[in-house]
Amino acid sequence: MKAKVNGVELACAIEGREGAPWLTFSNSLATNMAMWDDQVAALKDEFRILRYDKRGHGESGGAPGDYPIETLVADLIALWDHLGIRTSHFVGLSIGGMTGFGLGLDHPDRVASLTLCCTRADSPPEYNAAWPARIAVAKKDGMAPLVTPTLERWFTAACRARETAAMAKMGRMIATTSVDGYVGCAWALQNLPYLPRLSAIRVPTLMLGGSNDILLDGTREAHRRIPGSLYYEVGPAGHIANIEQPALFTAGLKSFLARQR
């Protein structure tokens, strides 16, 4: 379904057990809500699940321009308001995880727990250096030329060789992301504001990392800074750890969510 909120039309889907606690999934850059298919299948008997396509991604709209991370946080709050969701567990990966930092810091009353995966809370120069070239490619030739290098960055070589169906699915997600959405979210990634404030997060938090992810150190650092947070790392797994290690990933997530009841 589509919901017009915070000045943008967001695609979202609701499934799972009616009346159960809400659990919201937030996708990474250049993917969409389909990245969570395995986790939703494993958790839909215990939770009422909301998935949505981040602005500029999947079936959601998204105008050209810079998307600050605070806008992405406001999108979800508006979506929760629109759907009458008072509080929800939240699972986000990469930019979805960054959105979770903002939720935990600025909307703790709306969040039952945070599971933040393969993510980081700041944008040091060495991290930002990679974006201008990718943005230039997207603006000039669209998303298609980014598919192969992105899959190579996201998954270990063994996974790419073994999981051909998953790679095709992920490749389609990358290729069908709008250039405006990719570029807009890339701006958010280059301007992440949350690191100095992480120690103020008070909601139950699980930081979840992939052993081969370039954001592993950022994920671990967030665990160290967030008081009382738990840490769970799966490997071998690159950036999209829930696709590369679905069984281990889902087991850790499910265990964490179970202890929040």
Next chain:
Amino acid sequence: MKIKTNGVMLNAEVEGREGAPWLTFSNSLATDLTMWDAQAKALAGRYRILRYDKRGHGKSDAPQGPYDLPMLVKDVIGLWDHFGIKRSHFVGLSIGGMTALGLGIEHADRLISIVPCDCRADSPAEFRDTWPPRIKIAEGKEGTAGLVPMTLERWFTAETRKAHPERMEYMTRLISNTTVTGYVGCAHALENLPYLPRVGEIKVPTLFVAGTTDVMQEPTRDLHKRVPGSSYVEIGPAGHLSNLDQPELFTAAVGAFLDLHK
């Protein structure tokens, strides 16, 4: 129950669903089979579970040492032969994990999978040199009770020691109850870990598990990189006894891995 095998009387317990795949748990130094209580309880519905006290530990006999890893591996094979266990999953922590590596290298045909936790496969000088002072304390007038403060400090973070006095009491009891002969015998095994050059030969499904703040976290991650096709899970905050510090996450990861390799 007591089983005489490989020249030693070992204490073992069998529980869980009859006819289900076998799952064996192996304890760490200065602990006993009760360290796996949470995991055995959680997995008993899906597995037939064998737990045992390593020689010199718990209610097992403590023959004169030194022990070595091949001997501890043979103890497991002896137990499996006694119970008619052809193949089993094997979960071991620290010296139990090292035993898992030996089984993986030498007895792949007896294994469904191995889960070595918080362990290492070699004894470089900086690791080997930690043992003589500990052996000296154990052989002194206090016995293994004299090892309690330094061991708790090594195994648990300051926060954990403060937040979980009941866990510290339990560990104090386990360490103090370990026989000096058993502790020293196993310490000699730890001074001479032989498997690092051969871990690349391991072909059985393998999951390595480590605690974030364990001194063996780096060696465990390194083993994951050396064992082709192995998986890795790290959980935290957790020290050396990661299954006690984070029982839910530990059990979830191990259970998910075992279920993949039925």
